[in-house]
Amino acid sequence: MTSTVSSYDILWKWSPAIVLAALVAFFTIINPNFLSLANFARMSIAATPALLVALGVTFIIIMGSIDLSMEGIVSTTAVVFGWLFLALGGRLAEGWAWVALPAAILTGAVFGYVNGLVHVKLSIPSFMSSLAMGFVGTGIAVLMTSGERIRIEDDVFRALLLERFFGFPLMAYVGLAAVLLAWFIQRKTTLGRNFYAVGGGEHLAHASGLNVRRVRVLGFTLAGMFYAAAALLAVARLGIAEANTGSNYMFVSITSVVVGGTTLLGGSGGVWNTVAGVLIVNVISNGMVVAGLPRYLQDGVLGLLVIIAVVLSTDRKSISFVK
């Protein structure tokens, strides 16, 4: 970046926020109920698990890779958590049931680690290796549950949804904490800066002595942990852990990251872009229902937004051709 920051750059930097504000204004005009604390709390419930998944995949996309394993990892970790939680008594406040929480995060980390190893050691493109690992995850979840649902009724755990502070459920604050953690990793840790180095120019990073493979594996491991945390919130939200818990998160999270302005080419964007992206996607899906627009239009609208976002966020002159 040179010091001459054009107005276009400023506009680009703030465009996700501008789009978000415009959407909020649009839906509020159609139905004033949209702009209410109760509705924002509802949106936060729907958005928080998706936000954590999107934060995880943000790091991968910054590296210029892609991770499509989130649905499988979310399902597996949700089921592992549900199963262990009930096996250890099913009450968070008593006994050993709390062990299920770190165990789930650990499962996510292991899954992500393997995911990264498959990608790096076997030299399989990340989109293919992660997609395959995602299927493996869903398979494990189906195998563990044989299609049944695990119900989590414990009030202490469900407090994530049912306990409110200033109108927002506890899980919204967990989401906020996760954003700050992700931002800290991005800004203040070597690993976070290395993600940008790899995404900005892998060969250059390698030539400068960076162990690119290690960074990649660590990136996928970190993403796996975020997916696992997302799984815990998804279970808290519906009280159900099942092989389906992860479904829909791939589309929502990748869309959110891209709409937020993190380019798929890697090296730019970041945590706050993702936050804006997740909010945009959730405002649209909630707003469609609140405004009384047919819900089947929603996927079409989101698809269009992705194309617009990708077009805007790519400096097309710098790419000679597109594969």
Added chain:
Amino acid sequence: METELENENAFIKTFIEQEVSNRRHFLLASAAGLAGVAALGMGFPAMAAGPAQRLPMAWSYRDRSNPYWNEVVSGGEAFVESLGMKKGDLVHLINNGSSEKSLADIKAFLAKTGGKCAIACDPNDAPNARPVVESVAKAGAFVSTIWNKTDDLHPWDFGDNWVSHMTWSDVEPAEKTARILLNAMGGKGAIVGIGGIPANGPAIERRKGLMKALKDFPNVQLLDYQPADWSTQKANEVMQGFLTRFGDKITGVFSANDSMAYGILEALRAEGKKLPVVAYDGNPQAVDLVMKGELLATCFTNPPWAGGISAALAYHAAIGTFKPSKEPKAHREFYGPTILITQKDAQAFKKKYQSGSIPKYDWTDFWSPTTGPIRA
């Protein structure tokens, strides 16, 4: 590069070899089974009693990893076991959603058994019903079908060989669950509806059922009906949207299936609200919720019974227990069972149908659980 190619060739070669030997094993195994059948079944009409009636039986269906089909075929196995045979004696013709494979498998089974067999089958799609039943009739075998057939095609046009066809209409049962909801609301107020994948058959029929019921309740307003694709998560979000849009105006919720109802109940619970909700499918957990009073009603279609009775109908027609052409049309083409579950009967229902294994059915009671002839 060359070695890579060679590797690939080697891989393909081993793969083909494995497949061939797998097929050989399969053929050998089925030949052995057949020989047993032939030895036991020589002149089978004469041997009316004992395990000698080992007529080869097959169930042709989509996919066992699908919970619905798993239940259906488990019923088929329960029937086979009731004859003193082993579970494994039922031949599974799995078509994975391909009508071509469905037909090819059935033809192969007919050829293998020389037409001395009984088949239960979902032809996968409506046009495939004709070639399936025609080849069965030509081979002199017996088949019962479920779900798919064209409206112009009827079992009675094929003499005895096409024993029966069973399907389900969700319109009436959905109308009944809707009536339970509307009555519980005292016939006034406003409801929202949450439906399945828009173009999906059952989704269309269940919505139609709600609309029919609403005609008799002029004081209940349908605020909106939106699809949530049978998904718990999406239904949760749609319900949240409805709460923002209509708030306290909503006094009841119609859900087109159980898994969406779970999401709806959680959306209400998050706000400390409780509304009457009806669902559909009769999943064990939904039945639990009905017992607890969190769901008002759900509806069960008894897939294991359907799977067992289809096999039983074809089998008993084949061994001459009854002559299909002597039966009334209502015994040839009919709707499958639908059982409404409300709080007062949930306990009894659970005990009868969902306490572990498949209940012991009388597999010669072919028609009493069915719900009338199919209307075009």
